[in-house]
Amino acid sequence: MTETRRLVSEERDVLEMFGLDEAQEAVYLTVLDLPSVTCSDLRRRRPDLPPERIDAALDHLEKNGLVAHRTTPHDRYVAVPPDIALLDWLQRRTSALLEAQSTIGTLTKRYQAVSRHEEPAALLEVVLGVSALDRWNQCLAGANREIRVFERPPYSELRPWVAAGTANPIQMDLLAKGVRCRLIYDRAAIDARPNLDELREGIEGGEEARVVGELPLRMTLIDDQLALLPLRHEHPVSEGMLLVRPSPLLTALSALFEAVWQQAPPLIIDCIPGEGGEDPARLDESLVVIAGLLVAGLSDQAVARHLGVSVRTVERRIQRLAAALGAKTRFQAGALAARHGWI
CATH class of the missing domain: 1.10.10.10 (Winged helix-like DNA-binding domain superfamily/Winged helix DNA-binding domain)
Structure with missing residues (x-):
């Protein structure tokens, strides 16, 4: 029953x-x-x-x-017989659903042909004050596929990992989740750091890093859906942020990043032996590291500070690098190293 x-x-x-x-x-x-x-x-x-x-x-x-x-x-x-009656009904319903699906496609094309961002507020959002940095970090933490960054000063005192010489914990979490992170640093961004530990930690964690002499602005692009910019040039994010949603402006910022990325050499950071402990087996590797920092535009003093050796040691190794490449200047040595595929 x-x-x-x-x-x-x-x-x-x-x-x-x-x-x-x-x-x-x-x-x-x-x-x-x-x-x-x-x-x-x-x-x-x-x-x-x-x-x-x-x-x-x-x-x-x-x-x-x-x-x-x-x-x-x-x-x-x-x-x-149900196999006749209901099957015929099902075929008619299937045909109707296919027709409805086709209609949805037509309506979607009509929808996409019309701009949905007629108001400026739909394209741009301004966030003022200290809350801007919180919003920046929230947007960054929400990335699902990729972040692309123009990294340059000034830095807010509310970014403690920069002063501490440790990697951005949000970015490290994204790398652990499989989010692609591409960063382009300019010379000032590297000089602003007390050491190379932060940069080395990020690269070892999977960050793709490149370097240029100077970037036009600070910027973070998230999943091709958002661009985050400081509200004012040469001001930290903690004073205000501009959020850009999908629009021709976002497309232009994305194209700018890709153009700079194609031209920028990789940022290569590694430990080299200190004075009195030079290992011949690592000689070429140490020159590669210095070549990368030269391309970044660092001075001899900055290279020495970051690598923990004396200025004289840096000068001596630059001379050896230049001699190996037939370069007449330190900048030419870095450029030739890049051209030869060293960096």
């Missing part, structure tokens, strides 16, 4: 998908269980349904091809 009730319940669930209400389901299942049936038979078998509802249900079932009405020899109803 329990199994019969379960089957009846499943049948009703299926029939509901075909658009039959409770009375239509009851009448259809009754007809389905009999060779043929008259209206009187249905009223006798389904006393729970008013006669008018039985008549209306029969009309609906006949109209939709689920039952057939035979007037001779008696006024009787028979069920049309």
Whole structure:
């Protein structure tokens, strides 16, 4: 008995998908269980349904091809085989759904042809005060695919990892989640750091880093959906932020990043032996490191400070690098190292 009730319940669930209400389901299942049936038979078998509802249900079932009405020899109803009746209904519904899908595509094209950002506020958002830095970090943490960064000062006192010489914890979390991080540093961004530990930690964590002499602005691009800029040039983010949503301006900023990225050499950072402990096996590697820092535009003093060696040691290694490449100046040595594929 329990199994019969379960089957009846499943049948009703299926029939509901075909658009039959409770009375239509009851009448259809009754007809389905009999060779043929008259209206009187249905009223006798389904006393729970008013006669008018039985008549209306029969009309609906006949109209939709689920039952057939035979007037001779008696006024009787028979069920049309379900594999014919319901399959035909399903094919008609499928055809209607395909047509609806095509219509959705047409409507979507019409929607996309119209600008939805008529108000400037829909394209640009200004965030003022210290909350701008919080908003910047929130947007950064929400990246799903890729961040692209123009990294340059000034830095806010609210960015403690820069002063501490440690990597941005938000960026390290993104790298751990598989988000691609491409950063372009300018010379001032490297000089502003007390050491190279932060940069080395990021690169070892998967960051793709390149370097140029000077960047025109500070910028973070997130998933091709947002651009974050300081509100004022040469001011830290903590004083205000400009948020740019998808628009021709965002497209231009993205193109600017890619153009600089193509021209910028990789930022190569590694430890080199200190004074008195030079390892011949690492000599070429140490010159590669110095070449990368020269391309970044660092002075001899800055290179020495970052690498923890004396200025004289840096000068001596630059001379060896220049001699190996036939360069006459320190900048030419860095440029030739890049051209030879050292960096």
